[in-house]
Amino acid sequence: xxxxxxxxxxxxxxxxxxxxxxxxxxxxxxxxxxxxxxxxxxxxxxxxxxxxxxxxxxxxxxxxxxxxxxxxxxxxxxxxxxxxxxxxxxxxxxxxxxxxxxxxxxxxxxxxxxxxxxxxxxxxxxxxxxxxxxxxxxxxxxxxxxxxxxxxxxxxxxxxxxxxxxxxxxxxxxxxxxxxxxxxxxxxxxxxxxxxxxxxxxxxxxxxxxxxxxxxxxxxxxxxxxxxxxxxxxxxxxxxxxxxxxxxxxxxxx
Amino acid sequence: xxxxxxxxxxxxxxxxxxxxxxxxxxxxxxxxxxxxxxxxxxxxxxxxxxxxxxxxxxxxxxxxxxxxxxxxxxxxxxxxxxxxxxxxxxxxxxxxxxxxxxxxxxxxxxxxxxxxxxxxxxxxxxxxxxxxxxxxxxxxxxxxxxxxxxxxxxxxxxxxxxxxxxxxxxxxxxxxxxxxxxxxxxxxxxxxxxxxxxxxxxxxxxxxxxxxxxxxxxxxxxxxxxxxxxxxxxxxxxxxxxxxxxxxxxxxxx
Numbered sequence: 476x477x478x479x480x481x482x483x484x485x486x487x488x489x490x491x492x493x494x495x496x497x498x499x500x501x502x503x504x505x506x507x508x509x510x511x512x513x514x515x516x517x518x519x520x521x522x523x524x525x526x527x528x529x530x531x532x533x534x535x536x537x538x539x540x541x542x543x544x545x546x547x548x549x550x551x552x553x554x555x556x557x558x559x560x561x562x563x564x565x566x567x568x569x570x571x572x573x574x575x576x577x578x579x580x581x582x583x584x585x586x587x588x589x590x591x592x593x594x595x596x597x598x599x600x601x602x603x604x605x606x607x608x609x610x611x612x613x614x615x616x617x618x619x620x621x622x623x624x625x626x627x628x629x630x631x632x633x634x635x636x637x638x639x640x641x642x643x644x645x646x647x648x649x650x651x652x653x654x655x656x657x658x659x660x661x662x663x664x665x666x667x668x669x670x671x672x673x674x675x676x677x678x679x680x681x682x683x684x685x686x687x688x689x690x691x692x693x694x695x696x697x698x699x700x701x702x703x704x705x706x707x708x709x710x711x712x713x714x715x716x717x718x719x720x721x722x723x724x725x726x727x728x729x
Numbered sequence: 730x731x732x733x734x735x736x737x738x739x740x741x742x743x744x745x746x747x748x749x750x751x752x753x754x755x756x757x758x759x760x761x762x763x764x765x766x767x768x769x770x771x772x773x774x775x776x777x778x779x780x781x782x783x784x785x786x787x788x789x790x791x792x793x794x795x796x797x798x799x800x801x802x803x804x805x806x807x808x809x810x811x812x813x814x815x816x817x818x819x820x821x822x823x824x825x826x827x828x829x830x831x832x833x834x835x836x837x838x839x840x841x842x843x844x845x846x847x848x849x850x851x852x853x854x855x856x857x858x859x860x861x862x863x864x865x866x867x868x869x870x871x872x873x874x875x876x877x878x879x880x881x882x883x884x885x886x887x888x889x890x891x892x893x894x895x896x897x898x899x900x901x902x903x904x905x906x907x908x909x910x911x912x913x914x915x916x917x918x919x920x921x922x923x924x925x926x927x928x929x930x931x932x933x934x935x936x937x938x939x940x941x942x943x944x945x946x947x948x949x950x951x952x953x954x955x956x957x958x959x960x961x962x963x964x965x966x967x968x969x970x971x972x973x974x975x976x977x978x979x980x981x982x983x
Contacts, residue, residue, distance in 0.1 A: 566820075570961075570962050570965075573956055573957075573959065573962045574954075574956075574958075574962065574966070575954065575956055607957065607959075608957050609955075609956055609957045610956060655973075655978060655980075656973065656978070657973030657979065657981045658979060658980065658981055658983055661915065661982070662983055699969075699978065700829065700972055700973075700977060700979075701863075701977055701978075702828075702862045702863055702864065703827075703861065703862050703863045704828075704862070705824075705827060705861075707824075708965060711824075711966060711969070712828070712965060712966075715953075715965070715966035715969050716969060716970065718954055719909075719910065719911030719954075719970055720911065722954075723954060724910070724911055724953065724954040725909035725911065725954075726911065727911045727912055727974075727981060728915070729912055729915075729916055
């Protein structure tokens with residue numbers, strides 16, 4: 476069944492008018508008729524079944540019937556991602572939402588080219604992904620900030636998994652002092668602490684950024700295997716490992 | 730440094746003429762000059778440094794100098810993927826190569842629309858991904874076969890992780906008899922057995938396909954968390970978990 480995000484309050488018997496674009500989709504693309512049902516969520520009241528009560532040429536009225544799922548907030552993991560190219564960045568936002576992040580923070584690093592970011596488009600992608608993946612809330616995509624500024628305001632209790640893909644010496648990092656993502660995560664108890672996952676730009680982090688990150692008490696540098704991963708692959712792999720080990724995929728213990 | 734796949738034998742002092750398309754890239758896009766170096770691999774002899782010895786208008790001659798990495802075959806995991814839409818399928822092939830699969834088998838299932846597949850294009854994507862991700866061999870992309878035919882010829886020692894995303898009752902599957910991918914994989918010893926990971930089409934597997942798969946002795950059905958994942962997200966997540974637990978990402982034990 477089709478799922479829509481709406482800002483309206485949702486309760487038994489309530490009336491909802493979808494936004495013009497949503498109405499066009501329901502009426503023009505899906506060709507829904509009065510009496511047919513959709514699922515609605517607003518980020519606060521869970522998921523509700525609603526039926527089309529009446530329709531005009533360009534809009535329709537939905538009547539809210541019953542709650543189908545309670546409100547639910549996913550585990551506290553967020554993605555911090557450098558502004559990579561538009562295609563991979565849009566993929567990353569879509570996939571991070573499917574993988575249950577609470578929010579997506581965009582950061583500007585030394586090797587970032589930041590000219591092209593349209594946060595409202597990324598937020599629209601996040602909203603659509605939340606509709607399709609069955610979430611009952613929408614992760615926020617925040618305006619880009621400089622990495623230094625983000626770290627300066629970092630909350631003490633939140634840990635940061637630094638995916639050190641583009642290290643200056645991957646060979647040494649792999650066998651050396653940097654942890655393997657799977658091993659690091661497998662040693663944690665589920666849900667213990669809020670985490671962020673940091674994914675760098677195509678050109679990697681600058682040496683001074685890497686040195687800064689590695690020396691911060693809340694940072695855990697990790698590697699993701701012996702092959703070079705693109706930013707989007709690394710983001711999806713790291714978030715999947717986090718959800719499997721620490722998040723709501725059920726843990727690694729039998 | 731730029732990496733190229735070439736079919737030629739590679740040894741000290743050998744001469745290699747890149748294919749016309751590769752020469753265009755080296756000369757026209759990268760504007761390489763005589764004396765500049767590239768890395769070569771052929772799927773048999775590891776990785777070698779070569780320098781441009783001479784160049785014409787449309788081709789160039791590379792002289793092989795020294796081996797930079799020995800030949801290396803990744804752990805034995807393959808991806809079996811239904812023919813999903815072209816965009817996601819191309820993403821899946823690229824990412825599966827980055828995540829170290831040995832080969833990619835395309836399958837036709839009941840709910841697959843198979844009209845559009847161009848295996849040679851997918852093979853070209855796999856080759857380019859292998860060049861960029863630092864592999865010294867190229868995973869094969871095989872011609873589509875029907876799921877029944879694939880299962881009828883299945884090798885007894887190979888296990889099949891069936892990512893049962895589009896189950897007819899995800900709620901029951903999640904809390905019920907189907908294992909969680911992380912838990913199942915965490916219980917295995919690294920490198921013990923060859924594995925395949927099966928990802929279904931957008932519409933999911935048909936009920937009779939799911940029943941067949943679940944009853945096969947070599948099949949382990951698993952879930953990938955409580956949210957609905959697209960096929961490309963599921964493929965990347967499942968392969969990352971496999972590599973972290975069983976493959977060459979180092980295992981989950983400290």
